[in-house]
Amino acid sequence: MLKRSFESSGRTTEIHPPVSSPASTKDRILGAAEQLFAQRGFDGASLRQLTTAAGVNLAAVNYHFGSKEKLVEEVFRRRLDALNARRMEALARLGDEHPPTLEEVLDAYIRPALELSHDNHGSLFMRVLARAFAEHDDTLRQFLSENYGHVLRQFTAEFARLLPQLSKQELYWRIDLVTGALTHAMSGFGIIQRKSDVSEQSHREQTVQHLIRFAAAGLSHP
Numbered sequence: 001m002l003k004r005s006f007e008s009s010g011r012t013t014e015i016h017p018p019v020s021s022p023a024s025t026k027d028r029i030l031g032a033a034e035q036l037f038a039q040r041g042f043d044g045a046s047l048r049q050l051t052t053a054a055g056v057n058l059a060a061v062n063y064h065f066g067s068k069e070k071l072v073e074e075v076f077r078r079r080l081d082a083l084n085a086r087r088m089e090a091l092a093r094l095g096d097e098h099p100p101t102l103e104e105v106l107d108a109y110i111r112p113a114l115e116l117s118h119d120n121h122g123s124l125f126m127r128v129l130a131r132a133f134a135e136h137d138d139t140l141r142q143f144l145s146e147n148y149g150h151v152l153r154q155f156t157a158e159f160a161r162l163l164p165q166l167s168k169q170e171l172y173w174r175i176d177l178v179t180g181a182l183t184h185a186m187s188g189f190g191i192i193q194r195k196s197d198v199s200e201q202s203h204r205e206q207t208v209q210h211l212i213r214f215a216a217a218g219l220s221h222p
Contacts, residue, residue, distance in 0.1 A: 026064045028054045034075050038127035041135060042072055073143050076132075079116065079125045080144075084151045086112040091154065102220060105158045106212045110182055114211075117186035118204045126186050133183070152179075163219060171219075178215045185211055 032053035036045035047068075051058060065071040090108035094100035116122040132140055152175075160171055185207055195203075 025054075025056055025060050029056060029061055029064060029071070030075055030078060033071055034124055034128055037072070037075060037131060038124050041131050042068075042137065042140075043135070069139060072140060075125075075128060076140075076144065077147075079122065080148055083112055083116050084148055086115075087151055088154065091158065100158070100162075102159075102162045102216050103212055105155065105162065106178075106215050106219075107208070109155050110211055110215070111208050113182055113186055114204055114208055118200060129183070130187060159219065165222075166219075174219050178218060181211060181214065 029050070032050055033045070036049055036053060039045075040049075047058065047061070051061060054061075061071070065074060087108060090112060091105065094104050094108060117126050132144070156171065156175060159175060160166070160168070163171060166174070198206075
């Protein structure tokens with residue numbers, strides 16, 4: 001469980017406004033936290049390591065975030081807000097001319113996530129996301145569910161419309177497995193690595209298309 005507040009030598013430090021630009025200070029803290037969480041996990045990243053990596057003092061961390069729990073949440077917000085906004089925009093664009101197909105809905109779900117994971121900062125965040133699944137922190141899971149659960153529910157409704165033959169329980173099982181496959185593809189730890197003569201963009205597009213075909217087959221299987 002994440003600590004509710006930052007402490008140093010057993011004492012809670014008084015909060016003061018930061019001296020430097022709030023935006024740049026906050027961004028440095030978030031960037032350092034993302035890297036440390038990816039490397040050491042949420043409990044393994046210490047306050048001393050964070051302030052040293054970000055080049056700030058404890059007062060600045062407390063001013064911007066107040067607690068380690070809130071800092072972790074903000075690390076997720078700055079990536080997942082943009083990701084899920086792009087997913088919802090892609091989903092909203094479907095059906096303008098014809099009812100969307102299963103592959104088109106999967107594209108709206110899969111493509112934004114893989115584009116994020118192939119970004120330099122996004123690949124680091126993928127390791128943070130993997131930590132979230134591995135460490136089983138109930139507070140963090142609740143935060144993710146409360147803030148981003150509506151996106152999955154929206155896509156689930158589309159899948160249910162396209163796959164009326166599946167029971168709710170069976171559909172949830174299949175979506176969970178598809179999401180697991182997507183998370184694996186996003187991590188970049190699979191056996192299929194980009195060849196030196198293939199561009200990053202081409203490799204990402206190949207991954208998108210393979211995953212869409214795989215997911216569509218799994219979801220629609222009798």
